[in-house]
Structures are given as structure tokens and as C-alpha cells.
Amino acid sequence: MSPSNIPPLTYKVVAECSVTKARAGLMSLRHSDVNTPVFMPVGTQGTMKGLLPDQLIELNCQILLGNTYHLGLRPGIETLRKAGGLHKFMGWPRAILTDSGGFQMVSLLQLAEIDEKGVNFRSPFDNSECMLTPEHSIQIQNAIGADIMMQLDDVVKTTTTGPRVEEAMERTIRWVDRCIKAHDRDDDQSLFPIVQGGLDIPLRHRCVSALMERQVRGFAVGGLSGGESKHDFWRMVHVCTDRLPRDKPRYLMGVGFAADLVVCVALGIDMFDCVFPTRTARFGCALVDSGQLNLKQQKYKNDMEVIDKDCDCSTCKRYSRSYLHHIATNECVSSSLLSIHNVAYQLRLMRTMQEAIQRDEFPQFVKDFMARHFQTEPIPEWIREALAAVKIELPKDDATDATKEAKKRTTTS
Amino acid sequence: MKFLVENINKNSGRLGLLDLKAAGGGIQLKTPLLMQTTKGGSIPYLSADLFENYVQNKNGQEPVPVLLQLTLSTMQQMAESLALWPASLSHYLGFPGQGNVLLLRDPCESTPSGGNDRDVAPIFTRQGKESLTPERYMEIIASFKPDIYQGLCDADTNLESSKKRVQKSVDRTERFMDYIYEQHGKLQSTSSSLLAPIVGGYNIFARTQSIKHARQQPEGKYSGYILEGFHNNGLSATALDGSQLLPIVEHCVKQLEENKIKMMPGAYSPLIILELIHIGVDVFDTSYAYCAAVNFKALVFNYDEKSIEPRPTPFLDITDEAIKEEFVPLLDNCKCLTCQKHTRAYVHHLYKTNELLGPILLMIHNLHHFMGFFETIRSSIAQDKLPKLIDLVCKQNGDSKVDYSIEKNVKVISKAVVGKGFETTTES
Numbered sequence: 001m002s003p004s005n006i007p008p009l010t011y012k013v014v015a016e017c018s019v020t021k022a023r024a025g026l027m028s029l030r031h032s033d034v035n036t037p038v039f040m041p042v043g044t045q046g047t048m049k050g051l052l053p054d055q056l057i058e059l060n061c062q063i064l065l066g067n068t069y070h071l072g073l074r075p076g077i078e079t080l081r082k083a084g085g086l087h088k089f090m091g092w093p094r095a096i097l098t099d100s101g102g103f104q105m106v107s108l109l110q111l112a113e114i115d116e117k118g119v120n121f122r123s124p125f126d127n128s129e130c131m132l133t134p135e136h137s138i139q140i141q142n143a144i145g146a147d148i149m150m151q152l153d154d155v156v157k158t159t160t161t162g163p164r165v166e167e168a169m170e171r172t173i174r175w176v177d178r179c180i181k182a183h184d185r186d187d188d189q190s191l192f193p194i195v196q197g198g199l200d201i202p203l204r205h206r207c208v209s210a211l212m213e214r215q216v217r218g219f220a221v222g223g224l225s226g227g228e229s230k231h232d233f234w235r236m237v238h239v240c241t242d243r244l245p246r247d248k249p250r251y252l253m254g255v256g257f258a259a260d261l262v263v264c265v266a267l268g269i270d271m272f273d274c275v276f277p278t279r280t281a282r283f284g285c286a287l288v289d290s291g292q293l294n295l296k297q298q299k300y301k302n303d304m305e306v307i308d309k310d311c312d313c314s315t316c317k318r319y320s321r322s323y324l325h326h327i328a329t330n331e332c333v334s335s336s337l338l339s340i341h342n343v344a345y346q347l348r349l350m351r352t353m354q355e356a357i358q359r360d361e362f363p364q365f366v367k368d369f370m371a372r373h374f375q376t377e378p379i380p381e382w383i384r385e386a387l388a389a390v391k392i393e394l395p396k397d398d399a400t401d402a403t404k405e406a407k408k409r410t411t412t413s
Numbered sequence: 414m415k416f417l418v419e420n421i422n423k424n425s426g427r428l429g430l431l432d433l434k435a436a437g438g439g440i441q442l443k444t445p446l447l448m449q450t451t452k453g454g455s456i457p458y459l460s461a462d463l464f465e466n467y468v469q470n471k472n473g474q475e476p477v478p479v480l481l482q483l484t485l486s487t488m489q490q491m492a493e494s495l496a497l498w499p500a501s502l503s504h505y506l507g508f509p510g511q512g513n514v515l516l517l518r519d520p521c522e523s524t525p526s527g528g529n530d531r532d533v534a535p536i537f538t539r540q541g542k543e544s545l546t547p548e549r550y551m552e553i554i555a556s557f558k559p560d561i562y563q564g565l566c567d568a569d570t571n572l573e574s575s576k577k578r579v580q581k582s583v584d585r586t587e588r589f590m591d592y593i594y595e596q597h598g599k600l601q602s603t604s605s606s607l608l609a610p611i612v613g614g615y616n617i618f619a620r621t622q623s624i625k626h627a628r629q630q631p632e633g634k635y636s637g638y639i640l641e642g643f644h645n646n647g648l649s650a651t652a653l654d655g656s657q658l659l660p661i662v663e664h665c666v667k668q669l670e671e672n673k674i675k676m677m678p679g680a681y682s683p684l685i686i687l688e689l690i691h692i693g694v695d696v697f698d699t700s701y702a703y704c705a706a707v708n709f710k711a712l713v714f715n716y717d718e719k720s721i722e723p724r725p726t727p728f729l730d731i732t733d734e735a736i737k738e739e740f741v742p743l744l745d746n747c748k749c750l751t752c753q754k755h756t757r758a759y760v761h762h763l764y765k766t767n768e769l770l771g772p773i774l775l776m777i778h779n780l781h782h783f784m785g786f787f788e789t790i791r792s793s794i795a796q797d798k799l800p801k802l803i804d805l806v807c808k809q810n811g812d813s814k815v816d817y818s819i820e821k822n823v824k825v826i827s828k829a830v831v832g833k834g835f836e837t838t839t840e841s
Contacts, residue, residue: 046762050769053754055463075737075762082738083758091754302494314462318507322494323454330539331453335769337460 008147009190009217011036011249017362020390021241021268024357027218027249029147030188031087032094034062035354036249036270039256039346040097041278045070046090049278050336051343053092059313059344060351063095063147065273068140069104069132073125077143085145097273098146099253100137100179100194103222106155114154116171134178138191142184150220151179153194158226165198168223172196173210180214192251194222199232201239208243218249221269225254234263234386241268258287258349262369263386265353266362277346281338284328287345289372293321295338300325313344363392370394414561414606414636416444416674416695425799426690428791431674433480433512433560434604440478440512444674444695445794447787448482449780450520450703454491454506456481457521457703458769458776461507467750468780470788481506481513482678482698483559484520486536489543496556503560514608515559516639518568520678520700523647526569529581534565534589547592551600559605561636565589566610568641571649572657579614582642583623586612590626594634606636608676611669614642615661624668637674640665640694648704650679652818659688666693680704682817683714683727683786687803690790697787701819702779706772708822709764711743712782715809716789718801723811729757731764731775732824749781764825 008030015024025036041048041056044067048056056064066086075089083089086096105112105119112121118133134152141149152175154168176193183191193211197203211219221240224233237252244250249270255261256274264272277287284296286307293300293307303321315324315337327334356365366387370379378397387394415432429444449456449464456464470477481503495505503511517536518524525542528535533544545553550565566586570579590610597607609627613619627638643658644650666675676696677689686697705712705728714727729736729743742752743760751760751774763771793802809815 045766045768046759047766047768047770050773052463052467052750052770052773054467054750070766074766075758079738079758079762083740083756089756089759089762091759302497304498314460318461318509320498320505322498323491323505323507326488326491326494327453327455331455332458332769332772333455333460336458336463336773340460 007190007217008186008188009249011218011247013246015358015360017266017357018360019363020266020366020387020392022265022353022357022362022390023268023270024354025249025270027270029063029095029190031096031147032062034095035351037261037265037350037353038063038271039261039350040065040271040273041343041346042067042273042275043090043092044275045074046086048339048343049282050332050339053090055314055340056092056343057094059340059347061094061343061347063097064092066096066098066144066146067101067104068098068137068144068150069101069108071098071144072101072140077140080143080145085143087145095148096144096146097148097251097271098141098144098150100150100152101132101140102137102152102155103253105132114171116174118152134175135182138179138182138184142189145185146189148190148192148218151176151191151193153196153222155196155223156198158198158223158228160198165200166203169196169198169203169207173207176211176214180216190217192216192218192220194220194253195240195244196223197236198223199228199236201235204236204239205243208240212243212245216248218251219244220251220253222253224252230380230382231385234267234382234389237264237267237269238386238389244268256346258289258346259370259373259383261346261349262353262366263383266366266387266390266392277342278339281342282329282335284324284334284338285342286324286338287342289369290375291373295321295325295328297325307341308345311341311344311348313341315341315344366392367394416637416672418672420795422794422797422799425794425797426693427695428794429674429695431480438510440510442478442480442512443791445690445787445790446480446696447784448480448514448678448696448698450482450698450700451484451506452487452519452521454481454483454488456776456780458706458773459780463773463777465508468777468784470784479508479511480696481508481511482520483513483515483557485515485517485553486519486524486538488557489536489538489553490540492553492556495558502557512560514676515554515557515562516678517563517565518646518678520646520650520680520698521703523649524569524645526645529567529569529585531585532588534567534585547589547596550589551593551596554605555600561606561608563608563639564593564610564635566612566641568610568612569645570612570614570642571644572615572654574614576616579616579619579642582612582614583619586610586623587626594630597634607634608637608639609635611638611640611665612642615657617661617664620661620665621668624665628668628670637676638669639676639678641678643677644679646679646700648680648819648821651682651701651704653681653685655685655688658685659692662689662694663692680819683716684803684806684815684817687790687799687806690794691799691803699780699783702783703776704819706775706779707825708819709771709775709825710819710822711760711775712779713744714782714806714815714817716786716802716806718793718798718805720805721810724809725811725815727809727815727817728819730822731757731760731771732822733761736761743778744782747778747782749778751775751778751781
């Protein structure tokens with residue numbers, strides 16, 4: 001047992017941007033310190049696909065995300081308990097965050113039904129009926145032993161409207177109390193509630209206020225990044241961070257595209273996760289500031305440059321685009337090589353933002369980044385609006401002809 | 414390339430030193446040598462960085478250099494790019510400074526039979542069958558610039574091959590090689606060394622004819638031999654019968670120039686490898702370790718002469734439900750990264766969830782174990798104790814011969830049993 005007089009999570013704001021809502025912080029957890037803003041790579045089933053824990057440490061990754069739904073199925077909580085928790089089971093000495101399993105239920109399983117008791121679903125393996133309750137989710141997460149765990153929330157499609165959204169928000173608040181009550185290891189693990197409320201600003205406000213009355217060490221913003229328009233997306237983040245307390249970390253679930261990360265850091269988010277960098281790696285894509293290179297394309301066949309000459313990852317030290325072109329999606333090792341690069345890219349982007357905030361040069365960083373990221377296409381309107389809301393005015397595009405305007409409106413994901 | 418036989422022991426076979434002029438200096442490799450088999454130029458599942466940092470043997474601080482076994486059947490699509498590549502072939506693959514040998518066939522997978530038309534050699538690639546003419550082959554060699562390459566041959570024979578097929582393989586190989594020997598000297602701006610192919614299945618006369626053709630060449634035409642045509646690669650090599658294989662190999666070795674290096678690619682079992690070394694074969698590869706890993710078998714056979722405890726099976730079956738909660742290393746006292754940092758239970762979980770890290774961890778362990786095996790072999794020969802090692806590997810301290818053949822693990826393909834919803838817990 002860890003010394004119980006030290007809380008399992010302490011968070012300190014190290015620097016704040018004098019223009020935007022961005023802040024750099026230090027979050028101390030039982031298994032490691034985490035510098036924020038932070039991107040958490042996703043290790044769904046107790047492994048970051050294709051990477052050794054030692055390789056993640058070399059990349060200076062401080063925290064990983066695990067999925068409760070998958071881990072509850074395999075290896076199951078009995079095995080996890082016997083192993084002494086997920087850290088020991090997978091050989092990862094640093095911090096872990098687990099989700100509640102609710103999102104997977106609804107996104108992976110078509111037959112999930114939610115009532116006051118919990119989430120009803122049919123097992124994908126034998127079609128038997130199962131029920132995930134707030135208590136059960138916490139029981140599994142206690143066995144996993146992650147440094148940070150999530151409440152079970154009532155997830156509705158982001159595009160849902162009407163009374164169901166309010167019901168889900170109210171139920172999420174009722175469920176957080178059941179989660180808090182069921183939580184057995186508050187000395188070691190910190191439970192985050194999740195702000196719900198769809199795309200409805202008053203609902204989001206009510207949810208934040210209600211959750212702030214609970215004794216918690218950080219907050220998650222949920223129910224976004226599920227197909228809603230980007231105009232709604234950034235506004236919901238904005239209204240939540242406006243009301244959430246300054247002295248606690250804020251986690252925006254499921255967001256990980258580079259431009260979204262930069263915008264949401266400006267809006268005051270501290271933690272992110274997304275499967276995108278590793279998933280796109282498996283399809284042969286490498287992340288760079290200007291977007292991503294699809295290395296399978298013929299133009300890379302004889303390109304003897306590295307992916308990014310300014311990247312210091314082990315892939316960029318050794319391999320040309322040409323070689324990666326030939327093995328991408330053909331040899332298994334290409335998944336590992338591109339995942340290393342893509343995770344390195346995400347982590348470096350976050351570190352660069354931390355440093356820019358600490359030097360109070362974050363607004364300039366944002367402008368430079370957007371110029372690099374949108375070299376061939378115009379900066380989407382929603383990004384201009386979101387950044388304007390935190391007092392960053394991006395320079396106007398040179399060409400604002402009609403086709404470009406039209407393109408902006410359709411750029412929503 | 415230079416090869417020096419350093420030491421021949423009556424009972425144990427020979428030790429040698431292979432001197433390679435790899436780009437950026439030379440490397441020296443000790444024989445009996447274990448080449449690292451590759452797919453598409455990478456060690457299967459392992460990045461070059463991972464291999465060099467966590468698997469490659471370190472002799473004190475200095476890493477022991479590696480000879481990469483490259484195969485045209487997994488790399489031929491790179492020929493155009495390699496013609497434009499300004500540095501060494503190993504460098505292109507992320508292994509600057511390591512040596513390489515370019516072979517035709519991937520020893521890890523079974524090679525289909527057929528496609529042997531009069532003037533072309535088939536290679537079976539991801540894109541399908543490609544027919545290589547000797548002319549095209551030499552163009553590819555000029556683009557790849559390997560440190561060592563094999564002569565073009567027809568090695569499509571095994572124990573079951575008809576006399577006619579065996580004779581054809583010898584005749585066609587001669588025709589290919591007449592051209593290759595002629596062109597080899599004309600290769601510009603490369604210092605690639607050539608291995609003469611010896612084929613002829615299990616037929617003494619055919620083998621003798623193949624050897625004669627190689628030995629007729631003027632001194633210095635080639636630098637060593639590659640003995641093929643005993644199996645069709647993949648798992649078939651793991652189950653070869655020594656009583657059939659060894660006499661024919663011995664027959665060949667006796668007729669070949671003694672001071673030249675002899676290579677036999679393929680997933681030969683540890684026991685067969687020892688017996689081949691005993692006869693005088695110098696170079697092998699890691700395809701056996703690969704074949705075990707992809708079939709979810711961890712190599713645990715014993716080669717420590719101090720051991721006394723019997724080990725009836727050379728493998729730990731990772732698919733076995735019984736190890737689900739065994740929180741111990743794959744192999745006791747193993748110093749590999751997998752055994753130092755992970756457990757049987759975890760690797761079993763990775764198998765069940767079909768995660769990429771499973772074969773990665775198994776490759777790390779199996780390569781480490783196999784590389785340790787070769788170190789033991791070399792020190793055993795130095796002390797003239799190879800027969801003792803053969804006995805240990807053969808019986809594993811038990812009474813009968815241990816079975817080293819690897820069968821396709823069908824569980825890996827049809828995973829019927831996975832989880833059944835969440836476990837219900839009894840603990841409070």
C-alpha cells in the first residue's frame with residue numbers, strides 16, 4: 001500500500017498563458033509524474049499495439065490508457081487481481097488511466113440498452129445477456145488498479161437531441177454517486193466524473209455545477225468527438241473549461257488529431273487520448289506537422305529522405321520513406337515502426353506546447369503551427385472561431401475564393 | 414570476404430572466422446554462425462532498434478556483429494529503389510554496419526513447387542510468382558550490392574522428388590551458373606561474394622555432378638557453398654529425418670573444398686543443426702526460432718551442460734490454458750527481455766487477444782535462446798565436447814529422443830474459446 005497521507009493525485013498549475021486559457025501543469029500520480037498538457041496513447045488490451053513498455057519509456061511516455069471493457073473480458077478481473085493489477089500484469093511501471101467501459105458498450109455493441117440500473121448488452125462471444133452497472137465498472141477498475149479511473153456515464157450519440165440528452169446527463173450525475181460509493185481504493189486511485197449534456201450549453205453548465213459539488217480530483221469532458229460538427233464541438237469544450245475549477249486537471253475524451261489538440265489546449269484542456277496515431281500507423285501513415293504521409297503512395301517509393309528530419313525517434317534515425325513504403329502494411333514490423341514515430345510525434349507536440357506555455361509564447365506557437373499544418377488548404381473556419389474566442393486572431397488566407405470557402409464549411413471532422 | 418578455418422576438432426567439427434568487408438569497415442563473424450533471418454529486410458516483428466538494443470549479443474560493451482539473411486522472395490520489389498540508394502544495402506534496412514547475404518527463398522515459409530521452366534527460376538513473392546532469368550537476376554544483384562549472394566539454382570527437390578526432377582534441378586542449375594560465373598567477374602562497383610549452389614536432392618550421383626560443376630570453375634570464382642534442395646522450407650525442415658539427411662550432406666561436404674564456408678539455410682531442428690555442424694557445415698539461420706514463435710511456442714530446450722533435470726518437450730505452448738495465471742518467466746533464469754520483464758500469463762493474454770506484442774515478445778525470447786545455443790555450440794567445439802552437447806539436446810536428460818518438429822498451431826487460426834462476458838466475482 002502507498003502512503004495514504006499523500007493523495008493519489010495532486011495537480012499543480014505550473015504556468016498559464018496570458019492570452020488563452022492554456023495552462024501547463026504537473027500531475028503527480030502513484031506511478032509517475034505527468035506533465036500536462038498530455039496525450040495518452042491507447043493500450044486497449046493491456047498493450048500499446050506493437051510497442052514494448054521500454055520503448056514507450058524511451059519516448060518519455062508518462063501515462064497510458066487502458067480499456068475497462070476489454071480488460072474485464074480478457075484477462076478478466078480474477079487474473080488481474082492475482083497479477084497484482086494491470087501495471088504488474090503488463091510490465092508498465094508508469095501511470096495508467098482507464099475508461100469506464102460504457103463508451104465501448106454503446107459504440108461496439110449494437111444491442112446495448114441503458115436503463116437506470118446500468119448498461120445491458122449481449123456478450124460478443126456467446127450472445128449471453130450481461131449488465132454493466134456503475135458498481136461493476138468500478139469493481140473492474142479497482143482490480144485493474146489504474147491511477148485514474150472514469151465513472152460509468154450514460155452515453156448518447158452526440159447528435160441526439162431532445163429529452164434523452166437531459167435524461168443521460170441527469171443519470172450520469174446519479175451514477176457518479178454510485179461510482180463514488182462503490183470505489184474501494186480511493187487512497188490509490190482517483191475517480192473522475194464525466195461532464196455530459198450533449199450539445200446543449202445550459203445542460204453542460206448544470207452538469208459541471210453538479211459534478212463540482214462532489215469530492216473528486218479531476219474532471220473529464222465526455223460525449224464529444226462522435227460525429228458532431230466542429231462548430232458545436234469547440235463551443236462545448238469552451239463552456240466546460242470556463243466553469244471547471246482551475247486547480248484540477250481536465251480530460252477531453254477521445255480527441256487526438258493534431259489541430260484539435262492545439263485548439264483544445266488553447267481552450268484549457270490538460271489531457272487527451274485517441275487511437276488515431278497508432279491506428280493510422282497500421283495503415284501505413286506517418287504524422288508530420290503538415291498532416292500525414294500515406295507512405296503506401298507511389299511517390300514515396302524512391303524517396304530516400306526520413307519521415308521527418310527534425311524527429312528524433314528511432315524510426316527516423318534509421319529508415320527512409322522508401323524502405324517504409326515497401327514494408328508498410330506488408331511486414332508486421334512496419335506497424336511498430338510507424339507507431340513509434342506517431343506516438344513520438346504526439347508526445348513531442350504536447351511537450352512543445354508545454355514549453356511554449358511556460359515561456360508564455362503559446363499564441364505565437366499556435367499561429368506558426370496552424371500555418372504549417374494548413375499549407376495546402378485553408379484553415380477551417382471553426383478553428384478561427386475557436387481561437388478567436390481565446391483571443392488568437394489567425395492571419396487571413398491569401399486566396400478566399402468561393403471554392404475554398406465551400407471547402408471550409410465541409411471540413412468538419 | 415575471407416574465411417579462415419581456425420580449429421578442427423576430430424570429434425566436434427570446426428570453428429572458423431568469416432571476415433566481411435561491410436560498408437564502413439569490416440566485421441568478423443565466428444562460425445558455426447547463426448544468420449538472422451529477415452522478411453522484407455527486417456527481422457520478423459522486430460525493429461532494427463529493438464533488435465540491436467535488446468536482443469543482439471553484447472560481448473562486453475561491443476555488440477557482436479550480425480549477418481542478415483535477406484531473401485529475394487520477400488524483397489524483389491525493392492530492386493528499383495535500391496538501384497538509386499546511395500549507401501549500403503544493410504543501411505537501407507536500418508542496420509548500417511551489419512553484414513548481409515542475399516538468398517532466393519524465404520526459409521520461414523514453405524516454397525511452392527513448380528514453375529521451373531527451361532530458362533527461368535521462379536521466385537514466389539507477395540505479388541505472386543515471378544520468373545527470373547539469369548540476366549535479370551544479375552541485374553538485381555547489381556542493384557542490391559549484397560555482401561554475399563547465392564548463385565541462381567533450381568532447388569525444388571525434397572526426399573520425395575523423382576530421379577527425373579532431381580536430375581533436372583542439377584542440369585538447370587548448371588545452365589544458370591554457367592552464366593552467373595561468367596557475369597560475376599564483370600559486376601561493377603561491388604565487392605559481392607558468390608556462393609556456389611550445390612543441389613541434387615538426396616541423390617548421391619546428382620549431388621556429385623553438381624559439386625563437379627562447381628569445382629571445375631577456376632580458383633576464386635566463388636567464395637563458399639550453399640547446400641540446398643533438401644526440403645521446401647517452412648515447417649517441413651523442422652521435421653527432417655537425420656538418418657536420411659546426414660549421409661547425403663556428409664557425402665557433399667567431403668567432396669567440397671575444405672577451406673570454403675558451407676551454408677545450409679532452413680528451419681533445421683537444434684539436433685539436426687548440431688549433427689550438421691559435426692559433419693562440417695558452418696552457417697545456419699534463425700528461421701526455426703521464427704517458426705516456433707509464430708506458432709506460439711517458446712523455445713525452452715536445454716543446452717546447459719550443467720543441467721540434470723529432464724525436459725520432455727523443447728517448447729512451452731503459449732496457447733495452453735494452464736499458463737493463464739502463471740506469473741513466472743517463459744523460462745527460468747533466462748536473461749532475455751521477455752523473461753526479465755514479462756510473464757507466461759501476459760504472453761498468453763497477448764495470444765488470446767491477438768495482439769502484435771505477443772509474437773514480438775516470443776521472437777525476442779526465441780532469438781535470445783537460439784543465439785545462446787550457438788554460443789554454447791562454439792565453446793563446446795573449442796573444448797572438443799560437441800558429442801556431449803548433442804546427447805543433451807537429443808534426450809534432454811531423459812531416456813528417449815525429444816521431438817523437435819514444429820507443427821502448425823491450428824489454435825492460432827481458429828480461436829474458438831475466448832472470454833464469455835465479464836467474470837462474476839465472489840470476492841467483496
